[in-house]
Amino acid sequence: MSGLWWWILAGCAVAYGTKLLGYLVPERILENERMTRAAGTLTIGLLASLTIVNTVATGTSVVFDARIAALVAAGVALLLRAPFLVVVMAGAGAAALSRYLGWG
Amino acid sequence: MSPSGSMARLEIVPSTFFTPATKIGLSISVATGLYAISYGALGVAAGLNIWQIAALSLLMFTGGSQFAFIGVIAGGGSPGAAFGAATLLGVRNAVYGMQVKSMIRPRGLKKLLAVQLTIDESTATAAGQGDPAEQKRGFWVAGIGVYLLWNIFTIVGALLGDAMGDPKTWGLDGAAVAAFLGLLWPRLKSSEPIAVASVCALVTVLAVPLVPPGVPILVAAIVAGVWGYFGRGPSDEGLEPDIKPRGTREELA
Numbered sequence: 001m002s003g004l005w006w007w008i009l010a011g012c013a014v015a016y017g018t019k020l021l022g023y024l025v026p027e028r029i030l031e032n033e034r035m036t037r038a039a040g041t042l043t044i045g046l047l048a049s050l051t052i053v054n055t056v057a058t059g060t061s062v063v064f065d066a067r068i069a070a071l072v073a074a075g076v077a078l079l080l081r082a083p084f085l086v087v088v089m090a091g092a093g094a095a096a097l098s099r100y101l102g103w104g
Numbered sequence: 105m106s107p108s109g110s111m112a113r114l115e116i117v118p119s120t121f122f123t124p125a126t127k128i129g130l131s132i133s134v135a136t137g138l139y140a141i142s143y144g145a146l147g148v149a150a151g152l153n154i155w156q157i158a159a160l161s162l163l164m165f166t167g168g169s170q171f172a173f174i175g176v177i178a179g180g181g182s183p184g185a186a187f188g189a190a191t192l193l194g195v196r197n198a199v200y201g202m203q204v205k206s207m208i209r210p211r212g213l214k215k216l217l218a219v220q221l222t223i224d225e226s227t228a229t230a231a232g233q234g235d236p237a238e239q240k241r242g243f244w245v246a247g248i249g250v251y252l253l254w255n256i257f258t259i260v261g262a263l264l265g266d267a268m269g270d271p272k273t274w275g276l277d278g279a280a281v282a283a284f285l286g287l288l289w290p291r292l293k294s295s296e297p298i299a300v301a302s303v304c305a306l307v308t309v310l311a312v313p314l315v316p317p318g319v320p321i322l323v324a325a326i327v328a329g330v331w332g333y334f335g336r337g338p339s340d341e342g343l344e345p346d347i348k349p350r351g352t353r354e355e356l357a
Contacts, residue, residue, distance in 0.1 A: 007183035008156055011173060012163035014187075015194045019166075019222045022201020023215065038332035039196045040291075040342030041300050045328020046193045047168065047288035048301035049308040049321045050175050054280045057312045057320070059180050070278025074285045083135070084286050088142040091282020096275030 066104025070095040125238040129229050129245030136167070136225050137253020139283075143170055144261020146280050149271030150178035154262045161258040165251060166223050168287055169194045172321075175280055181318020189318065192325045196343055200227040207231070207239045221247030296337040304328050 029035070055067045073094030077087040098104050140161065147157035152174060160170045169190035176186035201222050207230050210218040226247035230239040268274050292298050304324040311320035 004152070004177075004183045005156065007187045008159055008173070009163070011169070011187045011190045012160065014191050015164045015166055015169055015197070016220060018191070018194045019197045019201050019219045022198040022203075022222070023205045023219055025198075025202075027202055027206070034333050036199055036340065036343070037335060037337065038329050039199050040340060041297075041328045041332030041335065041337075042192060042325055043168070043196050043342040044288065044291050044297045044300045045304035045324050045331070046172065046189065046321065047284055047291070048304040049324035050172055050189070051281060051284040051288055052305040052308045053179055053312070053321055054175055054277070054284055056309060057179055057317065059317055060313055060315075062309060062312050066275070067278055067281050070275065070281045071285065073278075074282035077282075078286065078289045084139045084283075085142065087286040088139070088279045088282045091285075092275035092279035094275065095278025095281075096273065099272065099275070 064104075066095040066098040069098040069104070123238060123241055125229065125233045125242035126245045128232065129226075129242050130249055132225050132229055132246050133249025133253050136250045137257050140167075140254045140257035141261035141264065142279055142283055143167065143174070144258040144263075145265030145268070146171070146178070146261075146276060146283065147174045147258075148262050148265030148268075149276040149280075150174040152177065154259070154266070157262045158255070158258060161255045164190065164194075165220060165254070166194050166197055167254070168224075171280075171283055171287065175284065176318040176321060178277070178280060179317050181321075182316065185316070185318025185322065189321045189325070192322070192329075196224075197222055199343060200224070203227055203231060204243060207236070208243050218243070218247070221251060223247070223250065225250050291342045294338075294341070296335070297341050300328055300331055300342075303331070 051071070055071045056062050056064060058065075070091035074087050074091040077090040082090065095104070143161070144157055147160070148154070157174075160173060164170055164173070172193045173186045173190040176189050177183065181189075201219065204218060204222050204227055208218060221243070226243050229246035230243035233239045233242050265271070265276070268276070271277060288301060292301060304327055307327050308320045308324045311323045315323065
């Protein structure tokens, strides 16, 4: 099996272990406000970082291309309260259109 | 309505099955399951094969982490960095596990199943109910429903992505951007989460030229974790389902 497979299976095992942890540890440890708050900000920070990396990173350089159009289109769709799948299609459509028109 | 506590097992009895909790659980299953189409297609675009994409849905089964894993790979990051991002994004599931345990109290083999089904949507569906029997129904219906549909639509998405050919022509890289913004959006409900998101986005951009691909995400994670641990905001920011169960009530009416 390739290295990628091992990382996938390890990721799955740790994901299950993380869920299980909540069932096993005494409530007072995870109910600690600091831990709950850190779990929340961690989620927000990671999703913001993943959004931006997928928008501007190409390897180790920062590039502005058709993906910016996707970010703007997705933002507009979200403001209009579109469902998730419509938001994703708006992003794809904006990137594809922008490339078709010769940018990015 | 059956007396509280009698629904230790999910019994499919027509007269009691369509309670408010099961209706919410079913509708959230459909809504969440459908967006596995984008996960499957993006997985192919990232270069994973269909078995790897399917394995993540079957075994990891926590959407945000799965999107993170393929998102890092798509950006040229190492599998180790993908593992790191997926693992950190799954940390909130430990908090959900604690909440579900206190509501559902599963035992034996059922507990091992409940662990795997502990995600944003099943936790939120259960937590939205007042009656303990309804909490149980909500958890199991949303958990099992999302699990089945998520895995089916993962395959549909992967086959679609495979048939599409060059991902850039169809703007699939733009779809990834939109998917992450869509996952982030419902969590930005007050000024603190917006500040966390903005700072982490800035840190990411600054880190991209300095460290290997995938690592900027982990740098942002450290900033966010430290912020939360030493911050003073409310303790439940960011712990929100991707699709809110409460928002689906009008659709059912």
